[in-house]
Amino acid sequence: xxxxxxxxxxDMDPSRRRxxxxxxxxxxxxxxxxxxxxxxxxxxxxxxASRIGMNEVDMVISMTERVSDLDDQFGGRHARPMAASFMVxxxxxxxxxxxxxxxxxxxxxxxxxxxxLTGYMAVDEGLHGLAQRYYVRAxxxxxxxxDHLTYCTTLRGMSVQAVDLRHSSKALDLADAAxxxxxxxxxxxxxxxxxxxxHAAAQSGDRTTALRKxxxxxxAMERAESRGKPxxxxxxxxxxxxxxxxxxxxxxxxxxxxxxxxxxxLRYGVYRRARVRHRATLxxxxxxxxxLEAACATWxxxxxxxxxxxxxxxxxxxxxxxxLLRPHLKNGTARDLYERARTVAPAMLAS
Numbered sequence: 001x002x003x004x005x006x007x008x009x010x011d012m013d014p015s016r017r018r019x020x021x022x023x024x025x026x027x028x029x030x031x032x033x034x035x036x037x038x039x040x041x042x043x044x045x046x047x048x049a050s051r052i053g054m055n056e057v058d059m060v061i062s063m064t065e066r067v068s069d070l071d072d073q074f075g076g077r078h079a080r081p082m083a084a085s086f087m088v089x090x091x092x093x094x095x096x097x098x099x100x101x102x103x104x105x106x107x108x109x110x111x112x113x114x115x116x117l118t119g120y121m122a123v124d125e126g127l128h129g130l131a132q133r134y135y136v137r138a139x140x141x142x143x144x145x146x147d148h149l150t151y152c153t154t155l156r157g158m159s160v161q162a163v164d165l166r167h168s169s170k171a172l173d174l175a176d177a178a179x180x181x182x183x184x185x186x187x188x189x190x191x192x193x194x195x196x197x198x199h200a201a202a203q204s205g206d207r208t209t210a211l212r213k214x215x216x217x218x219x220a221m222e223r224a225e226s227r228g229k230p231x232x233x234x235x236x237x238x239x240x241x242x243x244x245x246x247x248x249x250x251x252x253x254x255x256x257x258x259x260x261x262x263x264x265x266l267r268y269g270v271y272r273r274a275r276v277r278h279r280a281t282l283x284x285x286x287x288x289x290x291x292l293e294a295a296c297a298t299w300x301x302x303x304x305x306x307x308x309x310x311x312x313x314x315x316x317x318x319x320x321x322x323x324l325l326r327p328h329l330k331n332g333t334a335r336d337l338y339e340r341a342r343t344v345a346p347a348m349l350a351s
Contacts, residue, residue, distance in 0.1 A: 007087075007115075007133055051098040052107065060091055060110040068117055075273045075311030076121030083118045087111075108145035112138045116154045123161050124273075125312040131161060152182040152189075156196050163200050171200035188224035191217040192234035195242035202249035214246050237266035241278065248285065257285050273314060276305045280317035287324055296337045303337075307344050319349040 063086055070079040091111050099107065119134030135158050142151035155178035162171035175197040179185075182193060198213035221239050240263035248256035260282040267275060283298035299321055306318060322341065328334040342350055 007137060052094050053099070053103055054106065056094055057103060057106040057110050060094065060107065060114065063090075064110065064114045064117055067114075069270070071117070071121055071124075071273070072270055073272045073308075075309045075314060076124040077310035077312070080118060080121035080125065083114060083121065087114060087118065105145045105147075108141045109147040109150060112141035112145060112147060112150045112154070115141065116150060116157060119154075120157055123157075123164075123313075126316075128161065128165065132158070135161075148182055148184075149189075152178045152185075152193065155181065156193060159196050159200055163196075163203055166203065168200065168204040172197070172204050172206075175200045186224070187220040188234055191220035191224060191239060194220060195234070195239055199242050199245045199249070202246040207250055210246050210250065214243060217242065235266070235268075237263045237268070240266060253285055253288055257282060257289065260285065272305050273309050273311050276302050276309050276311070276314045277317055280314075280321060284317075284320065284324065292328060292331060293333050296333045299337055300340070303341060303344055315346075315349055318345050322350045 064083075067079050067083050067086075070082075091107075091114060094107055095111060115134050115138035119131045119138060122128075122131035122134060135154050138154045139151060142148075142154060155174050159171045159174035159178065162168075162174055175193070179193045179197060182189060185193065194213045194217035198210045198217060201213060202210035217239060221234075221236060225236065240259045244256045244259035244263060247253075247259060260278060264275070264279060264282065267278075279298050279302040283295040283302065286295035286298060302317070302321075306314060318341065322338070322345075325334050325338045325341075329338060
């Protein structure tokens with residue numbers, strides 16, 4: 001698993017990170033298909049590491065969950081190097097260790113999930129080329145582990161990255177590939193995938209597909225919620241976020257604001273980074289409707305959490321806020337917000 005080690009080392013060494021530009025999501029990015037990657041991975045060679053069992057697998061899973069929690073609450077700027085170090089120093093040796101076939105596949109699956117999470121955190125920092133390399137490696141390990149869940153989740157994550165960068169066609173291709181690779185998805189997973197398909201289709205200008213997919217996501221979520229409301233997975237707040245994005249891409253700004261407000265009300269408190277980003281997005285759309293004072297009130301809420309979040313995407317939203325407020329500084333409400341933001345945000349964001 002030398003590829004995993006090298007990737008982790010690149011992430012720990014800032015001088016070696018590369019951000020791809022126009023080539024992102026071009027034909028040069030080869031996405032391994034499920035039939036191609038299943039059972040095909042770099043050989044797991046026996047080295048100096050001792051034999052591992054399910055205890056080591058459980059430890060990797062638990063560590064990934066802890067890093068994910070830190071990412072949700074504080075952003076990925078500090079958590080990603082921690083994940084990369086854990087990958088190089090602990091997980092990679094485990095992948096070379098002796099193990100039963102059951103344990104080997106379980107460890108590959110756990111490593112794949114960690115790679116996906118680390119790629120997601122790289123996206124949060126705007127390190128898109130690095131993120132893609134993590135994502136492709138996660139796909140390869142998920143295939144070797146026969147882990148459809150992580151494989152589909154990673155493809156969906158790549159679609160989220162693409163849609164955020166407005167590579168609409170590629171975003172839809174990746175979202176469709178994720179759905180196609182998950183033929184036995186339960187209702188919550190189906191909603192998770194269909195919501196992203198809807199967002200990508202809406203951005204691509206395919207109104208019919210977007211509305212059909214978001215309706216399918218809503219129906220699936222209703223079935224999922226009737227079976228209970230597990231914490232930490234795709235939930236009604238996430239669905240309302242996708243409804244908001246679909247409405248916005250289709251030109252319904254007021255409907256987008258309504259759905260984003262509903263998403264904010266339903267969001268679990270631990271998702272601080274998402275709260276900052278989505279409240280800031282909500283404020284931008286309120287301002288777009290001409291509701292300056294409502295937008296300022298929402299931005300104030302975003303700033304309440306912002307100092308605790310280390311996130312490139314959150315920084316981008318605050319930088320955007322400064323730019324949008326400047327034409328309105330004769331308004332006392334806007335000026336008060338602007339001055340408050342200058343006391344809590346890094347000076348470079350206000351420039």
